[in-house]
Amino acid sequence: MDKVKEVLQFIGLKIMEAAQFIWKYLKIGFKKLRRWFKRYVRKLIRHTKAKDYSLLIYTIIAIIVFILFIVLLGKLFSHGKKNKEKKTTTEVTTEAITEDPAVEAHNQLVAQANTIYQNNQALLVLVNDSHPIDEGYSFEQYTLNCGEIIDARSHTDLVNMLEACNDAGNEYTIVSGYRDKTKQQQDFDDTVARIVSEEGLSEEDAAAKAALSVQKPGYSEHETGLAIDISGLGKTELNESLASDPTVAWLDNNCHLYGYIVRYPSGKTDVTGITYEPWHFRYVGVEAATFMHDNNLTLEEFYQLIGM
Ligand SMILES: [Zn+2]
Structure with a gap:
């Protein structure tokens, strides 16, 4: 620490010496300039009194040239500064172009989807043609007044949605x-049998x-x-025409507000x-429902988005 202090003191001393040196020569310079200026003014007065105006004219010209020079210098300086500013703006624009807003928006969407997945993983279970339900999958059941069973976690939102x-x-x-495997098998078999009898297809084609x-x-x-x-009152036959049923249409438009998606x-x-x-x-x-609704995503597309 002492060594650092010594070095700093030394540097300080040297700066002081340099400043004194410069000041001394500046003072001499100023004195000389002042003397020259006084002599010049006296000379100018003498010449003017003697009706010799040439020196006066030269002086005026010199002053004008000097002022013009200063103005020009100032303009050049400010122009350079402007150019620099312009360059900075261009750089920013180029940067913005390189950072494609579409890519940026997509990255933000992916980040958002990942956060939602982390927070709601259990509710986002994917079951489809290529993702069978886990063997031994279980959940807390809640039996509705109508006798149908649902996952208890969806109960409050379901009640609120139906009330609205x-x-x-x-x-x-x-x-x-909820349908257990036996019920699902029965539903599937019933549908195959109906298609066979109604449309005369083979068992295999009917199953497909x-x-x-x-x-x-x-x-x-x-x-x-x-x-x-969920269908309109008394409409237990489920087909595409239900889309225009007021109850189903209302649910399709509002279900995301209650945590449901049109799957x-x-x-x-x-x-x-x-x-x-x-x-x-x-x-x-x-x-998750609001996110998928707002971004027009199915559950499959949601999983694609987060790369799963
Ligand atoms: Zn269904």
Whole structure:
């Protein structure tokens, strides 16, 4: 520490010496300049009194030239500064172009989706054609007045949604909630049998067609207890025409506010593998449902977004 202090003191001393030296020569310079100026003024007065105006004219010209020089210098200086500012602006613009706003927006969306996934992982369970439900999947069950069973975590939001639906002047029927594997198998078999008898297709073709609307056991969301089919009052036959039913239409437009998504929307059959089902609602929680609704994402697309 002492050494540092010594060095600092030494530097300080040297700066002082240099300043004194410069000051001394400046003073001499000023004195000389003042003397020269006084002599010049006296000479100027003498010449003017003697009616010799040449020196006066030269002096005026010199002063004008000096002023012009100063003005020019000032302009050059300020122009250089402006250019520098301009350059800075250009740099910023170029930077903004390199940082593509679309890429930026996409990255933000991915980050948001990841956060939502971390917060709601259990409610976001993916069950579809290629993702069978986990063997031994279980959840806390809640039995509704109508006898249908749902995942207890969705109960409060479901009640609030149905109340709001009623308040808007709509009446509903809950067609189907939780289905265990046996019930799902029965539903599937019933659908195949109906297609065979109604359309005269082979068992194999009928099964393929049935898979478009009824999932095979182990592959249905209804086995999670998070899916629920809701229709207009008394309308238990589920088909696409329900989209124009006021109750179903209200639910389709508002379900995200209560944590539900229209799981198989129109125009997304190639993504979900299931035809448009305006009556099938899937609980994922308000945060995830709102996000998927606002960004027009199915559950499959949500998983694609987070790279899973
Ligand atoms: Zn359903």
